[in-house]
Amino acid sequence: MPASSATVVRPVRCMPSVAILEEFRLAVADFTVEDLDLSWEPEALAAARRSLAETGLLLVGEVHGVRQNPLLIRALMGTLGVTSLALEWPAELTDMLQTFLREGRLIHHEWLWGGDGRITAGHFAVLQERARAGSLAVTLFDSMTEPSWSWSDRDEAMGRRLLGSPARDASTLVVAGNAHTHLTPTDLGPPLGARLAQERPGVREIRINYGNGGFYNFQPRRFGPHIAGHQPRVAVEDAYSSSICPRPTRRSCRSVRASSGRGGLSPRALAPPPPRPGRPGDRRRCPARRPWC
Secondary structure, three states, X not given: OOEOOOOOOOOXXXXXXXXXXXXXXXXXXXXXXXXXXXXXXXXXXXXXXHHHHHHOEEEEEEOOOOOOHHHHHHHHHHHHOOOEEEEEEEHHHHHHHHHHXXXXXXXXXXXXXXXXXXXXXXXXXXXXXXXHHOOOEEXXXXXXXXXXXXXXXXXXXXXXXXXXXXXXXXXXXXXXXOOOOOOOOEOOEOOHHHHHHHHXXXXXXXXXXXXXOEEEOOOEEEOOOOOOOOOOOEEEEOOOOOOOOOHHHHHHOOOOOOOXXXXXXXXXXXXXXXXXXXXXXXXXXXXXXXXXX
């Protein structure tokens, strides 16, 4: 399990979301793209590289809506030499995103305003910076228009899109909510990670364990208290072990603490989102105790 840096953080500010496109454009321009000094344990870095070399994939499980998520993605891509990125964003946003990366022009799209924190100003700023620095391939593998009859059906469909994408033969960092990146079945059913592990045995997962702070997922939220003295960390896991970080050194593993700020603004849904076609109920598709998956 690797360690992430102890980069800390701007104070939490009460500005968790935006409601109009011009505000979002300003938030993208306002976001400071900066380095995070990741410190990897050798076995964790080797495991991450082996996952990319053997399977072409490395999964990252995040909590949506944390300001530092896009900076951590950028740091991982830089350390691992990855230029292909797959995001749990609606595939319907592909043309809009490509227009932004090509022309720097952010245009309105209805699915930009989901409000669950997976799409933030920081993501757009980082993607633009990476595209200008060299080649960048981005795959969006969720869908808001194709029917999914259950949570697990949706994950199966996301896996099919990911494995059928043009980036399937490139070394790709796959970022999704941490309920989706488990490499074994959960109480929700087989998640995306487990389905990818079936097709690509040996794939690994990076799980981000966050420190104290705030984030935005449909509304302002805060992480719960952590065990005294326990530092948050970034952990590389496989389907067979809970952690690569040896237990005696686990407290030394650290990751970016979480906080919300203007640069982490997430487009806010202005009204309750409609149900997905063919599926009743809340579009979040998450258990009540886990609204951030």
